[in-house]
Amino acid sequence: MKKNLLIICLSLAVVMMYACSKDDFTESEPEETEQADPDPEIPEDSGDTDDDDLNPNSQSISYENAVLIAFSSNDASVTNPFENNGVTVENDNGHIVITSTVSGSELNYVLSGIIADGSVKIYGEEKFGLVLNGVGITNPNGAAINIQNKKKGTVTLVDKTNNRLIDGSTYTYTDGEDMKATFFSEGNVEIGGNGTLEIRGKNKHGLCTDGALTITGGTINIKEAASDGIHTNDEITISGGTLTIRSVGDGIESESKKVPISITGGDINIITTGEKGHAIKTKYNVEIESTGKIEITTYGAASKGIKPTGDITIRKGDITVNSAGDAIWDTDEQDTSSAAGIKCDGNFLMEDGTLTLLSAGKGGKGINADGTLIINGGTVTVTTTGDQYVYNSSYDTAAKAIKSDGNLTINGGNIKIRTSKTEAEGLESKSTLTITGGEIDIVAYDDAINATTHIQIDGGNIYCNSTTNDAIDSNGTLTVTGGVIVAAGASQPEGGFDCDNSRFTITGGTLIGIGGATSSPTAAYCTQRSLVFNSSTSNIQYIRIESTSGGQEVLTFKLPKTYSSRMTMLFSSPSLAANTGYTIYIGGSISGGTDFHGFYTGATYAKGTSAGTFTTGSATGSVSTVGTSQGGGGR
Known part of the structure; x- marks a missing residue:
């Protein structure tokens, strides 16, 4: 019986030793801290929305040098005043091909009406205008609008009109011609006006140009894109309008390596759903100086909101x-x-x-x-x-x-x-x-703040709180010359300030660092006095430091988190005078005043219990210590 009892006791001892050893090396457990807000959530993707019946609301308008194309259910009527002057319009049951050889003047192609199986293709050598005056075009076998003219096309969305372009999931191609989107152009495109344009890109992109794209106005809704919502080979400039995009691939992509995507105005909303479906992507730079709003949601794995190569x-x-x-x-x-x-x-x-x-x-x-x-x-x-x-x-x-x-x-x-x-x-x-x-x-x-080589703090009001590691952690050196810093690390071996025992310089500022440990300032490089206060008292809520003679306040502090075992505080301030005795109080209560994450000014302190005294040195960089240290900062 005694032998069995001995075996049981030895077994329990081994288990207890293992548990203690494991606690020594386990990642720090979170301590009680300030009340945190619940994590925000991204709503689930609501999916695509169905199209309402299109009300084109075509307007009575007049344009110079205009070719008019009015679609009906299965055909189109054409008014071409340049029929004998360089403009031909072929009409194959609503599939329109415009070819212009006119030079020296810009023509305007005005589209209206609704067709379920039609398209518009434009050839030419001059700049032109494309006026969408309440038009709905669906092409089951290709692009709804296919511009093979490499000159600039200016697209106007007529005020109060509703326009819609839909392509097919498979295309019938013409040899030697690109056709990459529901709205495709070989040249530069500028879109403006005050009307609306809906686009569905079932085959590839919604809107694509091999040139540049400028959007100055209008309400453009690319409701579906099998690949990119907008894709260009050259720059993209958005200065106005309302742009909504939903795509599997990128929302907006420019392949330009020389000119940035520039956003100076307009409201933009982009949703991407595919893997690596980036909302705004370019091979160059992105520049934003906008008076509007940009809202982006990416759902796909490894997708980025804004991703330039530059x-x-x-x-x-x-x-x-x-x-x-x-x-x-x-x-x-x-x-x-x-x-x-x-x-x-x-x-x-x-x-x-x-x-x-x-x-x-x-x-x-x-x-x-x-x-x-x-x-x-x-x-x-x-x-x-x-x-x-x-x-x-x-x-x-x-x-x-x-x-x-x-x-x-x-x-x-x-x-x-x-x-x-x-x-x-x-x-x-x-x-x-x-x-x-x-x-x-x-x-x-x-780590709340971390750097590999060096951390330099010269100013600012900084609050940093780590749940399981250091608040401020430099894997190299650390220098503070100014600012107000409240740094709350986790329990030992983590701390408020950690620089892996490398040089820690303090020449100004107010530093309050709490945790289970701290790196100590390197006195030879400091021109401001510091205190390292170690306490084994659990769950300290308040710390007060005042001069022993006269009770002049240098610190009134409510800890943003408490520690169930020991706690170390690093405090440095210009208020710490030379050759002066100070008393540290813990507990008590604080009323009134204002605070920065527990660092109070102008408050009333009701004294708690004295936790020790210290006297500063005469050297400006002297470091005073109260209590027994348990080593420097953590990982």
């Missing part, structure tokens, strides 16, 4: 991007490919505007720049709710809110970041991360 510049605009797709394994690249709100192979620059991004898929990103990333102003809100995507033991990718492979710089603006799943970081640079100003509010599951 740079993105946002100077003004109200932009919302929701990306719902998961990451995938890209067999061509032999790597993972994530969905993202914005992905640029070049640099990202934001000067002003409002940018709201939600990424809900596994491994999804908010902003992902291969080059540099600079925010000078505006309002940026990024939320990721997706978990980590794992392809195999060697390849995985976590969600990230804002990430750059190059330097990341924030000079101003209001930035709010929320991430909530495994290894999801907030603000990350694979090089140097610099903050000189702005209002920054980050709550991240993993």
